Amino acid sequence: xxxxxRDMTLxxxxxxxxxxTGFLQSWNVALGILNMGLVSAIMALGVNMQWGYAGxxxxxxxxxxxxxxxxxxxxxxxxxxxxxxxxxxRVIFALLVGTAAIVAAILAWRRIPVGKARAPALVAILxxxxxxxxxxxxxxxxxxxxxxxxxxxxxxxxxxxxxxxxPVGALLAAGAAWVVGKTALGLRSDYLAIATLxxxxxxxxxxxxxxxxxxxxxxxxxxxxxxxxxxxxxNSERFVERVSxxxxxxxxxxxxxxxxxxxxLxxxxxxxLLWLAQAALNSPWGRMMRAIRDNExxxxxMGKDVTARHLQVFILGSAVCGLAGAMMTTLDGQLxxxxxxxxxxTFLIWVMVIVGGSGNNFxxxxxxMLIWYLWVMVEPxxxxxxxxxxxxxxDGFWLKEHLLETAAHMRLLTMGLILLLVLRFSPRGLIPER
Amino acid sequence: MSVADRTPPWTSSGTCRIGxxxxxxxxxxDFLNAxxxxxxxxxLPAVAYGSQLALGALGVTMIYGILRFSNFAHGDTMxxxxxxxxxxxxxxxxxxxxxxxxxxxxxxxxxxxxxxAVFVLITxxxxxxxxxxxxxxxxxxVIVSMGVMFVxxxxxxxxxxxxxxxxxxxxxxxxxxREFKELTGLKEGLAIKSTAMxxxxxxxIVVAILFWFLNRTRTGKSMRAFSDxxxxxxxSGINPERVVMFTWIMVAALATVAGVLYGLDxxxxxxxxxQLLLPIFASAIVGGLGNPxxxxxxxxxxAFSEVTITYAFKKVAGYLIPAWEPQGLVQLLSTDYKFAVSxxxxxxxxxxxxxxxxxxxxx
Numbered sequence: 014x015x016x017x018x019r020d021m022t023l024x025x026x027x028x029x030x031x032x033x034t035g036f037l038q039s040w041n042v043a044l045g046i047l048n049m050g051l052v053s054a055i056m057a058l059g060v061n062m063q064w065g066y067a068g069x070x071x072x073x074x075x076x077x078x079x080x081x082x083x084x085x086x087x088x089x090x091x092x093x094x095x096x097x098x099x100x101x102x103r104v105i106f107a108l109l110v111g112t113a114a115i116v117a118a119i120l121a122w123r124r125i126p127v128g129k130a131r132a133p134a135l136v137a138i139l140x141x142x143x144x145x146x147x148x149x150x151x152x153x154x155x156x157x158x159x160x161x162x163x164x165x166x167x168x169x170x171x172x173x174x175x176x177x178x179x180p181v182g183a184l185l186a187a188g189a190a191w192v193v194g195k196t197a198l199g200l201r202s203d204y205l206a207i208a209t210l211x212x213x214x215x216x217x218x219x220x221x222x223x224x225x226x227x228x229x230x231x232x233x234x235x236x237x238x239x240x241x242x243x244x245x246x247x248n249s250e251r252f253v254e255r256v257s258x259x260x261x262x263x264x265x266x267x268x269x270x271x272x273x274x275x276x277x278l279x280x281x282x283x284x285x286l287l288w289l290a291q292a293a294l295n296s297p298w299g300r301m302m303r304a305i306r307d308n309e310x311x312x313x314x315m316g317k318d319v320t321a322r323h324l325q326v327f328i329l330g331s332a333v334c335g336l337a338g339a340m341m342t343t344l345d346g347q348l349x350x351x352x353x354x355x356x357x358x359t360f361l362i363w364v365m366v367i368v369g370g371s372g373n374n375f376x377x378x379x380x381x382m383l384i385w386y387l388w389v390m391v392e393p394x395x396x397x398x399x400x401x402x403x404x405x406x407x408d409g410f411w412l413k414e415h416l417l418e419t420a421a422h423m424r425l426l427t428m429g430l431i432l433l434l435v436l437r438f439s440p441r442g443l444i445p446e447r
Numbered sequence: 448m449s450v451a452d453r454t455p456p457w458t459s460s461g462t463c464r465i466g467x468x469x470x471x472x473x474x475x476x477d478f479l480n481a482x483x484x485x486x487x488x489x490x491l492p493a494v495a496y497g498s499q500l501a502l503g504a505l506g507v508t509m510i511y512g513i514l515r516f517s518n519f520a521h522g523d524t525m526x527x528x529x530x531x532x533x534x535x536x537x538x539x540x541x542x543x544x545x546x547x548x549x550x551x552x553x554x555x556x557x558x559x560x561x562x563x564a565v566f567v568l569i570t571x572x573x574x575x576x577x578x579x580x581x582x583x584x585x586x587x588x589v590i591v592s593m594g595v596m597f598v599x600x601x602x603x604x605x606x607x608x609x610x611x612x613x614x615x616x617x618x619x620x621x622x623x624x625r626e627f628k629e630l631t632g633l634k635e636g637l638a639i640k641s642t643a644m645x646x647x648x649x650x651x652i653v654v655a656i657l658f659w660f661l662n663r664t665r666t667g668k669s670m671r672a673f674s675d676x677x678x679x680x681x682x683s684g685i686n687p688e689r690v691v692m693f694t695w696i697m698v699a700a701l702a703t704v705a706g707v708l709y710g711l712d713x714x715x716x717x718x719x720x721x722q723l724l725l726p727i728f729a730s731a732i733v734g735g736l737g738n739p740x741x742x743x744x745x746x747x748x749x750a751f752s753e754v755t756i757t758y759a760f761k762k763v764a765g766y767l768i769p770a771w772e773p774q775g776l777v778q779l780l781s782t783d784y785k786f787a788v789s790x791x792x793x794x795x796x797x798x799x800x801x802x803x804x805x806x807x808x809x810x
Contacts, residue, residue: 070586072519072593143779196794200801202586203517207728208797211790214725222783355721356600360593367590422604429597433574436591 020375020444027382034390041265044272046389047382051279052341054381057365058286058374059333064363065372065446066294067326068306070206073193075358076213077331079220080189081182081338082348083227088178089237090170096160096225100153101168104225107149114142157225167228175237179282179339186335187328189216194324213359220350227350234347240274243267275344282340283378286333290374302326303372356425361388364432370442379444387431388424395423476633481766483635487624488762493747493754495643495712498650501746502705503723504730505657505739506698512674512737513694514575516588521702521727523599526720527566528703529710530607532559533614540616548618548641552707559707564699570595571695579691596721603717612715615642635762646708653704654743657697661739666693674737722786726753729789733796735803744804749789757782 016024031050035043056074063069118138125131158166189212197208220227227233246252246267256266293299305312305319313319342348361384369380399420406413435442503525510518518524535555545551574595578588621644624636661667666689673680673690681687706720713719730749734741759778780787796803 068586070589196798200797203589204732204797204801206517206589207725207732207793208790211725211729211786211793214722214786215784215790218783218786222781356597360597363590363593364597419605419608422601422609424601425597426601426605429594429599429601432594432597433591436587436594437574437577440587 016375020379023379023443024375027379027386030386031382041268041272044269044276046386048272048275048279048344049341049389050382050385051276051283052337052344053362053365053385054378055279055283055286055337055340056334056362057369057377057381058283058290059330059337060362060366061369061371061374061377062290062330062333063327064366065374065377066299066302066306067323068202069198069323069327069330070202071209071327071330072206072355072359072363073209073211073213074334074362075353075355076209076216077186077189077334078338078341078358079213079216079350079353080185081179081335081340082342083220084182084185084335084339085175085178085236085342086227086233086348087170088173088181089175090233091172093160093165093167093169096157096165096168099156099160100225101157103149103153104157104168107146107153110149111142111146114138114146117142154223154225162224162231165228166231167225167233175239175343178343179336182339183332183336186338187332190328190331191324194327198323198327199320210355210359213355217350217353220348220353227348230351232347232349232351236342236346236348238346239278239343240271243271246270279340279344282336286336287374287378294374361428364428366442367432368435368442370444370446372446373442373444376442376444376446380442383443384428384431388428391424391427395427396420398423477766477769480633480635481763483627483633483637484762484766487635487637489751489754489758491637491639491643493751495640495646496754497747497750498646499705499709499712499746500723500726500730500750501743502650502653502701502708503727504734504742504746505654506701506705507727507731508734508737508739508742509694509698509701511731513670513690514579514588516585516592517728517736518698519589519592519724520570520596520599521698522720522722522724523596523603523717524563524567524699524702525706525709525723526603526715526717527599527706528559528563528699529706529715529720530603530717531562531566532556532703532707533607533612533710533715535559536614546617549645550615550617550642550711552614552711553645556704556707560700560703563703564696566599567695567699568692570599571691600717600721607717609717612710614715615711617641635766640712642708642712646712649704649708653701657701657739660697666690670694725786726750726789729793733792733803735805738803738805741803741805748804749792752792753785753788756780756788757785 027050031043031047034046056078059077060071060074063071118135121134121138122131125134157168160166193205193208193212197205221229223229224231243264244267247263252267252270253263256263294302301312301317302322304315305317305322309319362381365380365384366377367380368384369378370376396417399416403413403416503521506524507518507521510516510521532552532555535558536550536552539545539551539555544554546554574591575588578591618641621639621641622630622637624638627637628634659667661671669680669685670690670693672683673685673687677687680690709720709723726749727746730745731742732745733748734743734745756779761777764777
C-alpha cells in the first residue's frame with residue numbers, strides 16, 4: 014500500500030504543528046513532544062494490531078507498558094549483590110514453586126477424569142502450593158528489602174545494556190498476554206476487555222508493592238541511557254567547540270542533541286515495526302486476520318483456527334506495547350509505578366487508534382503523534398481559554414477561582430469529545446483502512 | 448475476676464481445678480471474641496461494600512440486558528451522581544437544613560438522582576441513540592461508552608476537582624467499639640458505623656422497589672420482555688424508546704444511590720469510582736450478566752472474598768488458637784492486591800461457568 018497525497022498532507026500537518034511549537038516556544042519542548050509522540054505511535058501500532066486487524070478489545074494496555082518499563086530495571090540496573098546474597102535465589106525458587114503449583118493444578122485438572130476426586134485435588138494442590146510459596150517467599154523478601162532500603166532494597170538488575178531491555182520488555186508483555194489470552198479469548202469480546210483491565214491493574218499493583226522487584230512507590234531512578242548524558246557533552250571539548258562554531262549555546266545544544274539521538278533511535282524502531290506490520294497486513298496472514306475479524310463463522314468454516322489466530326495476534330500486539338513501554342521508561346530514565354494511570358496509558362492509546370484510523374498502520378502512527386500533541390497542548394490552551402473567559406470577572410470571584418483551578422482537567426473532556434465526534438462522524442478515522 | 452484483666456489461658460493451664468474451669472470459660476469467651484473481631488473487621492465492612500457493589504452491578508447488568516452493551520462509563524456515572532448529591536448536600540448544609548442523626552445527603556439524594564437521570568438521558572439522546580438506530584455491534588457501543596466515560600470523568604473533575612471530599616454528617620456510629628465492650632464485657636469491640644447500616648437499609652429498599660417495579664408494573668414487565676426477546680417485544684407493541692428511557696432513569700437512580708452510599712461510607716474521590724469498575728463488572732459477570740439477582744449475589748461474593756482474603760487474621764487466630772503466636776499478620780494477600788481477588792474470581796467463573804452463577808444471557 015502506498016500513501017495517498019491526502020495522507021502525506023496529514024503527516025506533514027502533524028509535523029508542522031510540532032515544528033510550530035519549536036519556532037514559537039522552544040525546540041526542547043518540540044523534540045520532547047516528538048519523542049513521546051513516536052513512542053505513542055508504537056503503542057498505537059500495537060493496539061491497532063489487536064483491534065484493527067483482529068477486532069480484539071484490549072483495555073489493559075497500561076499493564077503491558079508497565080511490564081516493558083519493568084524490563085528496563087531488570088536488564089539494565091546493576092545487581093545489588095548484598096540483596097542477592099540475602100535472598101535472591103530463595104525468591105526465585107519461591108516463584109518457581111508458585112508457577113509449578115499452578116502448572117500442576119492445570120495438569121491435574123486435565124489428567125484426572127471427571128469425578129469426585131478432581132475438584133478437591135485441584136483445590137488441595139493450589140492451597141498447599143500457596144502456603145509453600147508464601148513460606149519460601151516471605152522471609153526472602155523481608156531479607157532483600159532490609160538491604161539499605163533508602164538506596165536499594167531490591168534485587169537490582171543484570172547490568173546489561175539498556176537496549177536489550179526493549180526486546181525483553183516485549184517478551185514479558187507477550188508472556189502476560191499469553192496467560193490472559195489463554196483464559197479470556199474465545200469468550201465474549203467484553204470478557205476479554207474486563208480480563209485485560211484486571212490484569213493491568215494487577216501488574217500495576219505488583220509494581221507498586223513488590224519492593225524487592227521494582228522498589229515499589231520508592232521508584233527506580235537513574236536507569237542507564239542508550240544515548241550520552243548532557244553533562245558529558247557539555248564537558249566534552251570537541252562538542253562545545255563544534256556547536257559554538259555554529260553559534261549555539263552549549264547547554265541548549267547538548268539537551269537538543271540528546272533528544273535528537275532519542276528521536277533517531279525511536280524513529281528507527283518505528284519504521285522497522287511499521288515495515289513489518291505493513292508486510293504482515295498485506296500478506297496472506299493479514300488477509301486471513303481481516304477475514305476472521307469480519308466474519309468469524311465463515312473463516313472458521315474455511316478451516317481457520319480462529320482462537321489460535323486471535324491468541325497469536327493478541328500476543329504480537331501486546332509485545333509491541335511492551336516494547337513501547339520499555340522505550341518510554343528509557344526515555345524517562347526512571348520507573349515510577351504510581352504514574353501509570355489507565356486514562357492516560359490505556360484509554361488515550363485507544364483514542365489514538367480510533368482517531369488515526371483503526372485497521373490502518375499509518376493511521377495508527379498518525380493518530381499516536383497527533384493525539385499526543387493535543388494531549389500536551391490542550392492543557393495550556395485550556396488554561397489560556399479559561400483565562401480569556403474569566404478575564405472580565407472580578408478578582409476573587411468564586412467562579413473565576415474555581416474555573417482557573419480546574420482548567421487543567423480540560424484534557425479528559427477534550428479527549429472524550431474528540432473520540433465521540435470521530436466515532437460519530439468519521440468512524441473510520443483520519444486514514445481509513447483500505 | 449473480670450474478663451478484661453484475666454491472664455492468658457496458657458499461663459494458668461490446669462494446675463488446679465478452678466484454674467482449669469476458668470480456662471474453659473475463657474475458651475468460650477475467646478471464641479466469642481474471635482467472632483466479634485471477625486464480624487467487626489470482615490463481615491460488617493463486607494456487607495456494606497457488597498451492597499454498594501450490588502447496586503453498581505445492578506446498573507451494569509440492566510444496561511447489558513436491555514441496551515445490550517457493557518457500559519464502561521458506569522463508574523463515572525456513579526461519580527457524577529455522587530457529585531450532584533454532594534453539591535445538593537452542601538447547599539442544604541449552607542441553608543442550615545439537617546437530618547440529624549441521618550446524613551443530610553439523604554435529603555439531597557432525590558435531586559442528585561434527577562440530575563443524573565437528566566444527564567444520562569442527554570447522553571443517550573446525543574450519543575447512544577445514533578448507534579442504536581444503526582444497529583451497531585456491541586463492541587462499538589463499548590468504545591462509545593469509553594468516550595462517554597472520558598467526558599463524564601472530565602466533567603466531574605471540572606466541577607468538583609480531583610480531591611477527596613467528605614460530605615457525611617449526622618451520627619458516626621450506631622454503637623461504638625467501646626460501648627459494645629462495656630455492654631458485653633468482651634475484649635473485642637463491635638463498632639457499627641451508621642453509614643454502613645444506612646448502606647444496607649437503603650440498598651434493601653432500593654432493590655425491593657426495583658424488583659417490585661420489574662415484576663409488578665406494566666413498564667417493568669415490558670422491560671423484561673424487551674430484554675428477553677427484542678423482536679417479540681416489538682411485535683407486541685412495546686415502544687423501545689420508552690423502555691430505553693426507563694432503563695436509563697433506573698440506571699441513573701441505581702448509580703447515584705450506589706455512588707452516594709460508597710462516598711458516605713468511605714469518601715468521595717472521582718478516581719476511586721473509576722477503579723470500582725473492575726469489581727462492579729466482576730460482580731455482574733460472576734452473577735451472570737443481564738440477571739439482576741445474579742448481580743446482587745455477585746456483589747456480595749466479590750465483596751466477601753475481597754475483604755476476607757485481604758484481612759489480617761492475626762487477631763482472630765490469636766483468640767481461636769491461643770497457643771499459636773503467628774509471626775506475620777496471617778493475611779492471605781495484602782490489601783493492595785484487592786483487585787487481584789475480583790480478578791481471580793472472575794477468571795475462575797469465566798473458565799468454569801462462563802454464563803455466571805445465575806445463568807445470565809452471556810455467550
